Amino acid sequence: MSCEILVLYYSRHGATHGMARQIAHGIESVSDCRARLRTVPAVSEVSEAVAAPVPAEGPPYAELADLAQCQGLILGSPTRFGNMASALKHFLDQTTSEWLSGALTDKPAAVFTSTGSLHGGQETTLLSMMLPLLHHGMLITGLPYHEAALMRTTTGGTPYGASHLAGADADRAVDEDEAQLCQALGRRVANAARRLQSDADAWL
Secondary structure (H helix, E strand, O other): EEEEEEEEOOOOHHHHHHHHHHHHHHHHHOOEEEEEEOOOOOOOOOOOOOOOOOOOOOOEEEEEHHHHHHHHHEEEEEOOOOOEEEHHHHHOOOOHHHHHOOOOOOOEEEEEEEEEEOOHHHHHHHHHHHHHHOOOOOOEEOOOOOOOOHHHHOOEEEEEEEEEEEEOOOOOOOHHHHHEEEEEEEEHHHHHHHHHHHHHHHHH
């Protein structure tokens, strides 16, 4: 039985999108697993403004059905004052029906972020992103220190999830250590989802 992991993220300048692609590589390195990349529209400063129904480029916008259909979730956002971007928070604020039905309960989850400066709130953003996932009853997966890149990196990478230093102009590409940690995070969630799926099948 195939296993699909939803990589749900918001990216303003492309840094978080680059991380999402690396995470997808990690997911799809696990047998019978595939990544479903989805993004969310920006929140307008004008209350009457409506986002285009289809993004101009990149993956499609997420729908609430994506949450119910996935076997795991990896959530990503750039840092906004030590917290997730409002666009992603706005999407999560619409998941009350999924919370009431338990659609995400006992599914593995992880988080990732990018920042403009080294001490720009990587860890606080990751931790704050976990809170709605815990309310949904998800099983949080981090990065263990046996991942060698976690000890080598001088820019991004935490035990709470993958991170990336994009730079003040958001023009710094994901480096080798950051990419390895993104891929490791994808593999961990995919492997956890596969094990949980196998356990559930064994009970049938």
